[in-house]
Amino acid sequence: MYIFKDYYRNKVRLSFDDHPFSKSPKHVWIICRHEDKWLLTKHKERGLEFPGGKVEPGEQAEQAAIREIMEETGGVVENIAYIGQYLVEGKAGVVIKNVYYAEILNLLHQDTYFETEGPVLLAQIPSNVKINKGYSFIMKDDVLTHSMNYIKKEMRFMESKS
Template sequence: MFIYHDLEGKKVSLSFQPGNFPIPSRHVLVIASYQGETLFTEHRERGIELPGGKCEDGESLHVAAAREVLEETGAYIEDLEWLAEYLVEADEPFCKTVFTANVKEFHPTFSPMETTGAIVLPLREILHRSNASFHMKDESMKKIIGRVIDGE
């Protein structure tokens, strides 16, 4: 387990083993591979980040992951695999599950809700982008991205 404080000063615990946290995960983040690169989205306020979000009532993590990727990028995913979880000890603590996936079908000409749409980049490039979301710059993302790159 890797424990640190994020850029907002919140304690974060990252695990690459399932079931290590006392609260269930209800948030998702997806690292989706598309033509040898990675699918990102550009949040209107935060910048470039991986697609993800919260589960809706009655929704499984897998369904939420697929829905969030579609809503934020216009991509349909397949081969969804659990990679990691992290617990953020905020005012309302939450646990987020990180998945990897492959893009099955991509229709970037959709009407994005809270994002400006999809961006496709090499995964390691996000660590050096000045317009990357603060979420992409914390220590857990560096470890998660390193794990994915090492696994390639």
């Protein structure tokens, strides 16, 4: 378990265990790859971020993750995996999010990308993301750092098994 403060100085607890805070979280965040690049979206107000959002009534968190990727980027999911969950103790209450890693098969052009301006592909996430004004607050805390490290470690493990 990792404990740290987010961009707004709220306490965050992050775990890569199986749903340690809730079996039915209300939010999802998905770290995406497409054609060896990171797939982000440009939120109209917050800036660049990985896709994510709320779980709708009657929807499972993984279904919400797949839907959010499509809505915000036009991405068609090839593979998706739960990697962790985090809990934010904010001033307005507690938020629990599942974190997923998704590999995207292709990107479909859409007439709308809802609250975003659509897909953005990056060869790498910049090392200065925490202070870069072009990136959303969601990208500026250690959820991103620890999740990226977890993904890299797990990918090396999977590649060594094949």
